[in-house]
Amino acid sequence: MPSTRPKLAVFKFASCDGCQLTLLDCEDELLALAGRIEIADFREASRRVVEGPFDLTLVEGSVTTPEDIPRLHEIRANSRVLVTIGACATAGGIQGLRNFADVAEYQRVVYAHPEYIRSLATSTPIQDHVPVDFELRGCPISRAQLLEVISAYLGGRSPNVPRESVCVECKRRGTVCVVVAHGTPCLGPVTQTGCGAICPSFHRGCYGCFGPQDTSNAPALSQKLVQLGMDSPSLARFYRTFNANAPAFRAASDAARPSPSPEGA
Amino acid sequence: MTRRGVTRNLDIVIAGASLERVPEFLTDERKSGRTPGMTEPAVGEKRILARADFPIFLGALRDLGYRVVGPTVRDGAIVYGPITRVEDLPIGWTERQDAGAYRLDRRSDGALFGYVVGPHSWKKYLFPAHERLWTASREGSRFAMAPEPVDGPSFAFLGVRACELASIAIQDRVFARAGDPGYAARRTRTLRIAVQCGQAGGTCFCASMGTGPAVGPSHDLALTEILTPQRHSFLVEVGSVAGARVLATVPLWPATAEDERAVERIVARTAASMGRRMDVSGIRDLLVNNPGHPRWELVGQRCLACTNCTMVCPTCFCQTTEEVPNLSGEKVERWRRWDSCFNSAFSELHGSPIRKSTSSRYRQWMTHKLATWHDQFDSSGCVGCGRCITWCPVGIDITEEVAAIRVAPATPRAAGDRT
Ligand code: SF4
Ligand code: SF4
Ligand code: SF4
Ligand code: SF4
Numbered sequence: 001m002p003s004t005r006p007k008l009a010v011f012k013f014a015s016c017d018g019c020q021l022t023l024l025d026c027e028d029e030l031l032a033l034a035g036r037i038e039i040a041d042f043r044e045a046s047r048r049v050v051e052g053p054f055d056l057t058l059v060e061g062s063v064t065t066p067e068d069i070p071r072l073h074e075i076r077a078n079s080r081v082l083v084t085i086g087a088c089a090t091a092g093g094i095q096g097l098r099n100f101a102d103v104a105e106y107q108r109v110v111y112a113h114p115e116y117i118r119s120l121a122t123s124t125p126i127q128d129h130v131p132v133d134f135e136l137r138g139c140p141i142s143r144a145q146l147l148e149v150i151s152a153y154l155g156g157r158s159p160n161v162p163r164e165s166v167c168v169e170c171k172r173r174g175t176v177c178v179v180v181a182h183g184t185p186c187l188g189p190v191t192q193t194g195c196g197a198i199c200p201s202f203h204r205g206c207y208g209c210f211g212p213q214d215t216s217n218a219p220a221l222s223q224k225l226v227q228l229g230m231d232s233p234s235l236a237r238f239y240r241t242f243n244a245n246a247p248a249f250r251a252a253s254d255a256a257r258p259s260p261s262p263e264g265a
Numbered sequence: 266m267t268r269r270g271v272t273r274n275l276d277i278v279i280a281g282a283s284l285e286r287v288p289e290f291l292t293d294e295r296k297s298g299r300t301p302g303m304t305e306p307a308v309g310e311k312r313i314l315a316r317a318d319f320p321i322f323l324g325a326l327r328d329l330g331y332r333v334v335g336p337t338v339r340d341g342a343i344v345y346g347p348i349t350r351v352e353d354l355p356i357g358w359t360e361r362q363d364a365g366a367y368r369l370d371r372r373s374d375g376a377l378f379g380y381v382v383g384p385h386s387w388k389k390y391l392f393p394a395h396e397r398l399w400t401a402s403r404e405g406s407r408f409a410m411a412p413e414p415v416d417g418p419s420f421a422f423l424g425v426r427a428c429e430l431a432s433i434a435i436q437d438r439v440f441a442r443a444g445d446p447g448y449a450a451r452r453t454r455t456l457r458i459a460v461q462c463g464q465a466g467g468t469c470f471c472a473s474m475g476t477g478p479a480v481g482p483s484h485d486l487a488l489t490e491i492l493t494p495q496r497h498s499f500l501v502e503v504g505s506v507a508g509a510r511v512l513a514t515v516p517l518w519p520a521t522a523e524d525e526r527a528v529e530r531i532v533a534r535t536a537a538s539m540g541r542r543m544d545v546s547g548i549r550d551l552l553v554n555n556p557g558h559p560r561w562e563l564v565g566q567r568c569l570a571c572t573n574c575t576m577v578c579p580t581c582f583c584q585t586t587e588e589v590p591n592l593s594g595e596k597v598e599r600w601r602r603w604d605s606c607f608n609s610a611f612s613e614l615h616g617s618p619i620r621k622s623t624s625s626r627y628r629q630w631m632t633h634k635l636a637t638w639h640d641q642f643d644s645s646g647c648v649g650c651g652r653c654i655t656w657c658p659v660g661i662d663i664t665e666e667v668a669a670i671r672v673a674p675a676t677p678r679a680a681g682d683r684t
Contacts, residue, residue: 163610176384215623224365
């Protein structure tokens with residue numbers, strides 16, 4: 001007898017698998033989850049595959065090869081609700097650094113036979129190619145937020161995933177601000193919350209894993225970072241990590257160190 | 266202007282450097298020739314507590330069942346946490362504060378309270394950042410609600426500054442109006458041991474706000490630290506019966522007229538060393554009549570909409586509540602968390618925020634704090650503690666923003682302009 005539970009699928013594009021692993025990491029909740037949802041296609045967990053269409057599809061990874069595009073369209077056509085998970089899927093990921101470089105040149109330098117490589121010049125997020133119902137940010141995503149997204153889907157409500165700054169949670173947990181008290185650069189004020197403000201609680205500045213918060217004022221933060229002694233290359237690198245290609249961070253790093261023009265000025 | 270506070274603070278540190286570190290035994294009040302008493306003083310009376318007897322004082326609090334919390338050094342700042350021994354206090358520490366900058370610094374003496382306020386405020390105990398309000402569970406076709414119990418420890422807040430007493434009084438009014446049972450229960454159990462500041466911080470402006478540095482009448486005990494090369498002791502003023510009860514088992518000396526004069530001098534010195542000032546004359550109308558002032562746009566360009574100013578503010582009470590269901594859908598919990606008017610979701614109605622621009626959020630915050638708070642709660646919402654100035658990562662200074670609007674008030678614009 002076919003299952004009446006909604007069908008969940010997990011697919012990956014260019015990524016490290018860390019975000020899908022977050023689902024496997026939900027050990028305590030997996031049983032409760034399996035009771036309410038049928039895990040139909042999740043290759044990382046099981047070779048057993050149930051055909052689509054799927055009710056809820058989680059997509060990890062970014063688009064980096066020509067083959068990715070038709071495959072992604074097929075997944076979209078086969079999914080009622082499509083949620084992208086992680087910095088790769090929502091912003092292009094760390095591999096989005098290629099968007100600031102000459103990929104053909106890299107291929108010539110790195111590979112003995114670059115003619116065998118077929119890769120796009122850019123790493124782009126899923127929503128650049130197909131409509132996405134919800135984007136779950138993070139590198140990696142937060143386990144609690146993933147459960148919230150699934151639980152919201154099951155309950156027919158919208159997920160409670162705040163878009164505010166990391167500072168909100170940093171202050172709620174009583175961490176001493178590393179910018180103000182130590183002069184340590186931190187991306188928390190321009191980054192979306194979700195991690196629980198972990199890094200400042202270990203005396204490190206935020207690395208921006210969850211991408212820009214919804215009211216991200218990177219130009220104002222950059223001014224402060226320069227006052228703290230950051231030079232332009234460091235400032236550009238600061239914004240160019242897992243969410244380098246997210247528009248607000250991209251603009252901030254470009255402003256710090258404009259991409260070299262094709263003429264090589 | 267921006268460096269002024271720090272320079273003044275440094276002056277104090279340098280002045281302190283001329284005092285030699287005094288051996289503990291010399292500071293003992295027992296050398297004074299006066300004799301200690303062990304009788305419970307009456308409300309309003311003043312006594313002297315020797316620094317050497319401070320552990321006995323802490324012990325008396327513990328014996329009465331209080332959980333003592335107060336200033337302690339952690340992660341490069343003075344924060345509030347458990348105080349189990351006198352050594353947990355920031356002995357010999359001070360700090361330098363300026364807009365967007367805070368640094369711990371060593372004092373040349375062994376003062377217990379030789380600093381001002383840090384990033385934490387007492388609201389973290391009275392109005393916790395995360396609080397479960399109730400739990401509901403499904404029972405067949407019905408559900409059962411269980412409100413969160415309001416019992417918990419009785420805190421003794423050790424080292425409440427004048428501005429903080431004022432901020433607690435403000436939150437008392439806010440939460441009383443809201444009829445908040447958790448806040449009321451925690452607050453009733455709390456003992457407030459005030460400390461009069463011996464120096465002002467680089468961003469302090471309580472003198473402008475009329476909240477300090479002299480501690481007002483509403484406290485359980487108020488201490489003033491008297492520290493000279495000859496002497497290290499505290500003048501203790503009894504503010505309530507609960508405060509008097511603590512002192513029943515603590516050795517105390519009579520306070521002399523000279524002790525009281527010393528305290529007056531300390532408070533006067535602090536009042537004269539404010540790092541900031543704010544002209545609050547007619548401030549309600551000034552801000553309410555200037556929603557279109559160009560300054561809002563300028564501050565909006567600098568502001569990160571990060572919420573730090575509101576999170577550290579001891580009077581900010583904004584909160585969000587969320588229901589957190591479990592995966593099976595059998596149980597749901599309602600949680601309350603600190604929220605901020607700098608978040609876009611805070612003003613979200615019908616899926617979009619009313620206050621889209623950061624300048625409109627800053628205007629909302631400052632206008633509420635300094636102006637419309639008077640209409641709502643019969644006082645200013647600002648006590649002049651300076652936290653929002655120090656802990657703003659980009660150093661936006663509320664006193665500077667007020668001054669800029671005061672210098673050139675613009676023609677009032679239509680109040681309908683909201684973004
Ligand atoms: S440490 Fe970073 S995240 Fe935390 S409050 Fe400061 S700026 Fe914000
Ligand atoms: S507005 Fe600033 S100075 Fe005033 S009470 Fe709040 S944190 Fe303190
Ligand atoms: S604002 Fe006044 S009462 Fe508050 S810490 Fe500063 S000097 Fe003390
Ligand atoms: S005023 Fe400062 S602390 Fe407040 S939201 Fe703006 S940048 Fe953050």
